[in-house]
Amino acid sequence: SHTGTHVDAPVHMIDDARTLAQFPLETFVGKAAVFEIPGARSVGRAQLEGFDWSGVERVLLKTENSKHWQDEKFFAEFGAAK
Numbered sequence: 001s002h003t004g005t006h007v008d009a010p011v012h013m014i015d016d017a018r019t020l021a022q023f024p025l026e027t028f029v030g031k032a033a034v035f036e037i038p039g040a041r042s043v044g045r046a047q048l049e050g051f052d053w054s055g056v057e058r059v060l061l062k063t064e065n066s067k068h069w070q071d072e073k074f075f076a077e078f079g080a081a082k
Contacts, residue, residue: 032058039064 007028010017033056037047043061 028058030058032060034060034062036062 007020009020011019033051035048035051037043040047040063043063
């Protein structure tokens, strides 16, 4: 769940929800929309509402951390907004 991207399991936010191991691998393979969210230090509803979600099955969120793979300034405290 942390190789090149991050996937949050529903169980992290919803009691008795599924873990990543309970999803078929095919869920995570295929076409994806890429939504860029510049300047955000966390991602929540406010950052996602402006995107066109029509027909989106999978999504990759490109955040400020994308700029820091090579310079060792990756923001480890970056997280989802509550």
